[in-house]
Amino acid sequence: GAVVSQHPSRVICKSGTSVKIECRSLDFQATTMFWYRQFPKQSLMLMATSNEGSKATYEQGVEKDKFLINHASLTLSTLTVTSAHPEDSSFYICSARERSSGVGEQFFGPGTRLTVL
Amino acid sequence: RKEVEQDPGPFNVPEGATVAFNCTYSNSASQSFFWYRQDCRKEPKLLMSVYSSGNEDGRFTAQLNRASQYISLLIRDSKLSDSATYLCVVIHSGGYNKLIFGAGTRLAVHP
Numbered sequence: 001g002a003v004v005s006q007h008p009s010r011v012i013c014k015s016g017t018s019v020k021i022e023c024r025s026l027d028f029q030a031t032t033m034f035w036y037r038q039f040p041k042q043s044l045m046l047m048a049t050s051n052e053g054s055k056a057t058y059e060q061g062v063e064k065d066k067f068l069i070n071h072a073s074l075t076l077s078t079l080t081v082t083s084a085h086p087e088d089s090s091f092y093i094c095s096a097r098e099r100s101s102g103v104g105e106q107f108f109g110p111g112t113r114l115t116v117l
Numbered sequence: 118r119k120e121v122e123q124d125p126g127p128f129n130v131p132e133g134a135t136v137a138f139n140c141t142y143s144n145s146a147s148q149s150f151f152w153y154r155q156d157c158r159k160e161p162k163l164l165m166s167v168y169s170s171g172n173e174d175g176r177f178t179a180q181l182n183r184a185s186q187y188i189s190l191l192i193r194d195s196k197l198s199d200s201a202t203y204l205c206v207v208i209h210s211g212g213y214n215k216l217i218f219g220a221g222t223r224l225a226v227h228p
Contacts, residue, residue, distance in 0.1 A: 044161065044218040046216070
């Protein structure tokens with residue numbers, strides 16, 4: 001299957017700092033990438049849908065000024081958590097859909113575990 | 118009410134057992150249905166799609182009941198390697214085909 005990478009895999013930061021997470025599709029072009037957040041023992045919650053060359057579409061309740069998404073190329077999307085606070089500590093996962101894949105098949109990155117002190 | 122509901126488990130079963138999970142969804146406009154598998158602290162991976170006619174992939178059988186709005190997954194002859202969290206996923210019609218995830222059902226297969 002297609003490969004999606006995320007960097008970093010784990011980050012610990014102080015409250016008030018900003019953290020950037022990169023999501024790359026390694027062997028395919030992804031016109032659409034998705035950003036999810038997962039708290040312990042809860043489901044993955046879609047935060048935003050990122051389209052190459054256009055503004056991201058945010059889900060209800062997700063602050064677009066706090067979670068900045070940039071999808072500058074067909075293989076790279078970034079999520080920046082600005083002024084992070086302890087309640088932002090979570091598992092952030094990106095996914096990408098390959099143009100030729102089925103509607104339900106998204107390839108997920110390995111996730112980034114963010115801990116805000 | 119959550120859009121996709123699952124029994125969180127855990128289901129503790131011995132190797133070789135048959136185990137079934139159910140999932141219910143609230144939006145009757147849901148178009149497509151899937152089971153994903155997620156290992157501890159890892160990303161989800163697509164296990165199989167779910168069709169109204171039912172579909173089978175080796176030891177795994179998935180069923181969809183649109184009238185009752187529930188989806189099932191049956192695992193036969195459980196292996197230790199089946200231990201994971203199984204996520205029920207639905208897609209509504211329209212824009213970007215967003216995946217809506219259930220919270221997952223945890224399965225632990227023991228020797």
